[in-house]
Amino acid sequence: MHSCIFESEVPILLRHKQLQKDYQNISLLPLSSIPLIGNIPQFDKQHHVFFQLLCRLAKQSQDEGKGLFCIWLGITPRIFLCSGQGLESFINNSKQLVKSLHYTFLEPWLHTGLLTSNNDKWRSRRRLITPSFHDTQLLYNFMNIFNEQSYILVRRFDEYAKQENRTHDLYPYISACTLDIIAEAAMGTNPNAQLNDDKNEFVQATARITSIVATRSRCPWLWPTCIFDRIPIGKEQKRVLEILHGFSRKVIQERLATFNSEDVVNKNEEKKQIRRLVFLDSLIAQMHAEKLSFDDIQEEVDTFMFEGHDTTAAAINYCCYLVGCHQDVQEKIHAEMDTIFADDKERACTMEDIQQMTYLDCVIKESLRLLPSVAHVSRQAQEDFVYHGQTIRKGTNVVIFIYGIHHDENVFPNSEKFDPERFSDQNLISTEISPFAYIPFSAGSRNCVGQRFAGLEERVVLSTLFRRFTFHSTQTIDELHIATEGILRPGVLVQMIVKRR
Ligand code: HEM
Structure with missing residues (x-):
């Protein structure tokens, strides 16, 4: 290729x-x-x-x-x-709409899934996939998953909150949470990354592969595969890909096994089971109709596991960081949370709650302006x-x-x-200037297919955290050494103090 x-x-x-x-x-x-x-x-x-x-x-x-x-x-x-x-x-x-040649460096990993494919293949995949992430009812169904995983994240942050004035890098916990969310919501499986060890192999492998791809992209001497594959960085890529592909293969095989058996069960009306259909099921159904192969499905699972967890984790992490640098903003968020949830810190967040989070909405938008995940x-x-x-x-x-x-x-x-006030009603930034002045999810027909999913997920996770915790950041933005590796990544650990409210 x-x-x-x-x-x-x-x-x-x-x-x-x-x-x-x-x-x-x-x-x-x-x-x-x-x-x-x-x-x-x-x-x-x-x-x-x-x-x-x-x-x-x-x-x-x-x-x-x-x-x-x-x-x-x-x-x-x-x-x-x-x-x-x-x-x-x-x-x-x-x-x-054709992606640049630099996306070819993602192909050993994502092959030609939705992010990297072009022309007719991209068009037919986009038509197939869009309904799974735009259907309002399906998105409502995801709220339970967002809430459940947010609670687990709270329990993990509680451990940090007990260690007074100690700083922590929150990213590993946050990315384990967004990984469990996308895996359960889209693939119907839960890797329990949050409940397992601190250093999740999949999360680490994702960070490493995006860094390798970024390095290769700006070094023309690493472009020829015959050279790249023979040197240490190429060999490392191969090892990392074994982890990532092993993970996606397992996810598909597990779902495939239950898909077949439940199909049979469902023919018997008396025993009919109600099973939440997920994105992966719609792909498997296409496989049964012989329109997609196992490899076709795997490239989409790899694509969505990456796009669906790393981008959102970065957005949530940067939002906590920026709020932790601006205590005046944090106080306003806390006030909004107290108005919406009163003293009830435990109940699940609903769609109605989200509609009332007008200030948090501005904060999330401003975070994605200042530090866009992509x-x-x-x-x-x-x-x-x-x-x-x-x-x-x-x-x-x-x-x-x-x-x-x-x-x-x-x-x-x-x-x-x-x-955040830039995005308040009174100051509404400038659709007058250009609707393309603010494009964290890109724009046009190749925009982010998971935008609505990500928007809801961010609001549930962040409101769950801000209802309970106060964050204090200890570094300036300059000290974070941010760089773009597909995802906007800090070059050092982002250190924050977490306190129970
Ligand atoms: C805050 C979170 C997110 C941000 C900032 C974001 C941003 C973006 C951007 C800028 C693109 C365009 C990429 C390009 O042209 O190279 C994109 C594409 C894409 N995103 Fe997202 N994304 C987020 C979350 C998600 C989630 C949760 C999913 C899956 C559920 C997802 C799935 C995708 C896919 C599959 C594409 C490729 C679409 C295509 O080419 O047709 N993203 N995203």
């Missing part, structure tokens, strides 16, 4: 001199005097320093009114779109297009830089400030 990278890059290779001219105005870093190297010597090996460079370039391009910039990975240009203004005609264009997404231009007056050529790797767009001073004044 990876040989395609080079086949598809050939036109770019042949055209790179012309493209250097075309993109001269937006190439904000000077090209190396060594031929064919591009900007690579200017990229720091440390992910967070590289990310800071991208953020600086985004700011510079916004200040200069350009709204985009280009970096050169050797002879391939990568163009970062950093303004919501004008994004619509690209992101909503049905001809521009900092960028990429496409490969299928035809020439114009953005902010710049023509971008067919074949170019185009990055929609969500993080940069969310930090645009022209849209979000004082953009580094955590200010």
Whole structure:
């Protein structure tokens, strides 16, 4: 599969001199005097320093009114779109839905599931999968799972709360919780990651593979599979994938076994069992109809186990962190929780409760603005297009830089400030400016299929936590050394103190 990278890059290779001219105005870093190297010597090996460079370039391009910039990975240009203004005609264009070649590095893991597939395959999968995550009744059914798993998380945080003034990294507990949620809600199985050891093998393997993919993506010498597979990082990837694929295979086999037997049972009306149908069942039904194979199902299970747990875990963790840095915000959340739940700290959170969480809603949105779980997404231009007056050529790797767009001073004044009021009714940020100025779930027809699921999950988990706990953060954002590895990740452990209210 990876040989395609080079086949598809050939036109770019042949055209790179012309493209250097075309993109001269937006190439904000000077090209190396060594031929064919591009900007690579200017990229720091440390992910967070590289990310800071991208953020600086985004700011510079916004200040200069350009709204985009280009970096050169050797002879391939990568163009970062950093303004919501004008994004619509690209992101909503049905001809521009093809993911960039860098997603190919995810294929050893996710093959061509919904996130990484293109064209007809993507269209038919998206049609098949969307109902499982958009059906309002199904989403209501998930509330029980969100509540049950949140309670387990509370019990684990209680242990931390007993250790007065000690700091803790909450991410392992939170990601175990979101893993159990997606596994139970979508796959009908519960790996009990929350009840097992602190260092879950699946969670750790996911973090490692996303880091390996990020490293490979920005180092052209790691692109050829024949080299990558032979060096330590490639061998490590192979080991990590055995863990991840072993997990998804087990999940499918377990469900497949019960699916068959219950099918038989269901024919007998007297013994008919009511079983909650999950996303995986709809895929298995397609397998019985011979429209999907086991491998087809596995690539979707891998895709959803990753997209469905890591993104949400990052969002919840960053939200706790940011609130822990802003005690005034935390007091307002507590006041809202007390109004909704009064003294009853134990009852389950309902849809009606969620509708009343207007302030928490602003906090969640502002957290996803300041620290979006997915900092960028990429496409490969299928035809020439114009953005902010710049023509971008067919074949170019185009990055929609969500993080940069969310930090645009022209849209979000004082953009580094955590200010949930931006999203309050009175200050309603600017659909007037551009509906694409705030896109944590991407936008258009390739947006996040799990957006509504994630929104509900975040609100149940976070309200359950804020009803009971106060968080205190001990680091500034700069000290977190954040970097984008598919997911926006801190380079150090995020340390927080947890107290019972
Ligand atoms: C706060 C949580 C989440 C955030 C911020 C988020 C964000 C995103 C973004 C930005 C994309 C576009 C990716 C790209 O174009 O490369 C995306 C796609 C996707 N997301 Fe999410 N996501 C979240 C939660 C979820 C959940 C819970 C699920 C599953 C239930 C999910 C499943 C997916 C899938 C399958 C895609 C690929 C869609 C396609 O290409 O058609 N996400 N998500």
